[in-house]
Amino acid sequence: xxxxxxxxxxxxxRTMILNMGPQHPSTHGVLRLILEVDGESVLRMMPxxxxxxxxxxxxxxAKFYQQxxxxxxxxxxxxxxxxxxxxxxAVERLLGIEAxxxxxxxxxxxxxxxxISSHLVWLGTHALDIGAMSVFLYCFREREEILRxxxxxxxxxxxxxxxxxGGLALEPPQGWLARVKKFxxxxxxxxxxxxxxxxxxxxxxxxxxxxxxxxxxDALALGLSGPSLRASGIDWDLRRDAPYSSYQKFRFRVxxxxxxxxxxxxxxxxxxxxxxxxxxQQALDGMPEGPITADAPKIxxxxxxKMKTQMEALIYHFKIVTEGFAVPAGEVxxxxxxxxxxxxxxxVSDGTAKPYxxxxxxxxxxxxxxxxxxxxxxxIADVVAAIGSIxxxxxxxxx
Amino acid sequence: xxxxxxxxxxxxxxxREPLNALLASREGAIEGARFDRDExxxxxxxxxxxxxxxxxxxxxxxGFLADVTCTDWYPEEPRxxxxxxxxxxxxxxxxxxxxxxxxxxxRVPALTPMWPAADxxxxxxxxxxxxxxxxxxxxxxxxxxxxxxxxxxxKDYPVxxxx
Numbered sequence: 001x002x003x004x005x006x007x008x009x010x011x012x013x014r015t016m017i018l019n020m021g022p023q024h025p026s027t028h029g030v031l032r033l034i035l036e037v038d039g040e041s042v043l044r045m046m047p048x049x050x051x052x053x054x055x056x057x058x059x060x061x062a063k064f065y066q067q068x069x070x071x072x073x074x075x076x077x078x079x080x081x082x083x084x085x086x087x088x089x090a091v092e093r094l095l096g097i098e099a100x101x102x103x104x105x106x107x108x109x110x111x112x113x114x115x116i117s118s119h120l121v122w123l124g125t126h127a128l129d130i131g132a133m134s135v136f137l138y139c140f141r142e143r144e145e146i147l148r149x150x151x152x153x154x155x156x157x158x159x160x161x162x163x164x165x166g167g168l169a170l171e172p173p174q175g176w177l178a179r180v181k182k183f184x185x186x187x188x189x190x191x192x193x194x195x196x197x198x199x200x201x202x203x204x205x206x207x208x209x210x211x212x213x214x215x216x217x218d219a220l221a222l223g224l225s226g227p228s229l230r231a232s233g234i235d236w237d238l239r240r241d242a243p244y245s246s247y248q249k250f251r252f253r254v255x256x257x258x259x260x261x262x263x264x265x266x267x268x269x270x271x272x273x274x275x276x277x278x279x280x281q282q283a284l285d286g287m288p289e290g291p292i293t294a295d296a297p298k299i300x301x302x303x304x305x306k307m308k309t310q311m312e313a314l315i316y317h318f319k320i321v322t323e324g325f326a327v328p329a330g331e332v333x334x335x336x337x338x339x340x341x342x343x344x345x346x347x348v349s350d351g352t353a354k355p356y357x358x359x360x361x362x363x364x365x366x367x368x369x370x371x372x373x374x375x376x377x378x379x380i381a382d383v384v385a386a387i388g389s390i391x392x393x394x395x396x397x398x399x
Numbered sequence: 400x401x402x403x404x405x406x407x408x409x410x411x412x413x414x415r416e417p418l419n420a421l422l423a424s425r426e427g428a429i430e431g432a433r434f435d436r437d438e439x440x441x442x443x444x445x446x447x448x449x450x451x452x453x454x455x456x457x458x459x460x461x462g463f464l465a466d467v468t469c470t471d472w473y474p475e476e477p478r479x480x481x482x483x484x485x486x487x488x489x490x491x492x493x494x495x496x497x498x499x500x501x502x503x504x505x506r507v508p509a510l511t512p513m514w515p516a517a518d519x520x521x522x523x524x525x526x527x528x529x530x531x532x533x534x535x536x537x538x539x540x541x542x543x544x545x546x547x548x549x550x551x552x553x554k555d556y557p558v559x560x561x562x
Contacts, residue, residue, distance in 0.1 A: 049541060050540075050544070058552055062558055220462050223517075241491055330435050331440075332438060333466070333493070344465060346482070348470055357470045365519055365520075366519070366520075369515065369516065398542060
């Protein structure tokens with residue numbers, strides 16, 4: 001197991017090594033931190049990961065491309081739609097096809113709903129770590145509503161498996177868009193509730209302002225991305241700066257803060273609630289009509305009705321299910337803005353129906369690299385606040 | 400509609416950013432170039448990779464090291480292709496650098512001492528592929544247990560392991 005090397009600068013007989021995790025509840029998964037402490041203050045920190053390593057990248061090499069979608073769900077279990085988005089976009093770029101407008105807008109709608117639900121888990125658990133119990137209950141009330149929407153849409157609450165290479169699996173059921181509209185119209189008032197509980201709360205401010213600060217240069221040098229980078233003052237959002245899936249047609253603001261502390265990361269994400277909700281509303285208002293899958297019979301499974309009446313469709317169905325579809329040789333790196341930052345899929349194809357190599361650039365892994373920088377020289381209690389503020393998901397770090 | 404045909408060769412891509420700047424100052428470092436599906440890939444000589452990254456980072460505004468990973472082309476040689484993804488926020492531009500190393504001599508200079516973002520990525524490549532990053536301050540396994548035998552993402556490593 002990992003260990004801290006001897007530190008000649010430390011006063012050896014005064015410091016001690018403290019293990020935090022992997023079962024510590026505030027580490028949000030199975031993260032183990034090895035701390036060298038002098039009393040209450042942290043001198044050095046070393047994260048130890050790998051407890052959830054399941055070899056997903058290796059598994060990919062033995063699966064057809066279409067089987068990679070449920071696998072992608074299982075990495076970042078708080079944001080499966082973003083994983084699906086990254087994976088299907090990468091495969092679509094390898095194939096040279098594009099999903100039709102309706103599918104693209106549905107994808108944006110679901111991505112933003114997912115961002116809200118992921119941030120809700122972050123806010124609830126982060127506040128809980130800091131000692132604000134009731135926020136957790138409010139957040140999970142709204143998250144439950146979103147998960148019910150996902151269940152009505154895809155049959156699953158979390159591992160939705162709803163995107164397909166070339167489009168979507170199904171049309172949303174009747175009345176589903178109206179349910180989303182109802183949720184989106186009430187959600188801003190719910191964000192006000194969370195802000196009432198936290199933003200003006202002097203205890204919460206004491207615990208977060210000036211805590212676990214990281215400068216823009218350090219954040220960039222360590223590879224941080226997403227809200228954690230924007231809270232240090234770097235104005236970069238892939239949805240705006242490298243748009244995919246019709247994001248260029250949406251109007252939204254990218255919240256940025258400059259102080260780089262736990263408070264700034266809180267402010268950025270709370271503002272993202274409102275921006276994401278506004279994007280959900282825009283997606284609902286402007287949802288185009290039309291097909292939900294690309295016109296690519298060798299890649300997209302045929303309609304059930306056609307399959308039962310047309311010979312061609314039946315053959316394609318049989319071929320796709322039993323042999324997959326061949327993807328032209330090449331390599332792509334497709335990045336999407338997940339709730340945690342730049343989620344990249346690097347896929348190499350050798351021209352067969354199974355990927356030669358799939359690598360996932362997990363934003364949480366890079367964001368975790370910033371944690372020692374944030375915590376060294378601070379109190380143990382601040383470590384808990386700092387872990388919550390970078391919003392890591394261990395399923396994605398370890399894969 | 401199939402994707403546009405790739406463009407291969409340094410000469411054909413001479414004008415494309417940031418290859419033009421690299422050619423002007425570090426010509427000897429570049430062994431090949433390819434533009435495919437809107438992505439530029441440069442093949443870099445192994446000894447020059449740290450220098451090229453430093454140049455791109457400090458002189459060409461590629462301030463964000465998005466990713467370091469590897470592909471194993473066993474039984475072809477050179478077997479390992481170590482892949483670096485750099486992103487420039489200011490120029491909204493990405494570039495992929497590739498270093499090819501042989502299986503018998505799987506070593507690459509580490510970026511970590513000058514660019515800390517590479518730390519966990521390089522450790523992961525070392526852990527799962529067995530490529531050594533020379534000069535890395537803490538090159539230990541990161542995902543697999545310390546006493547694990549073999550490197551699971553190599554193509555000659557069975558999916559279900561040796562046991």
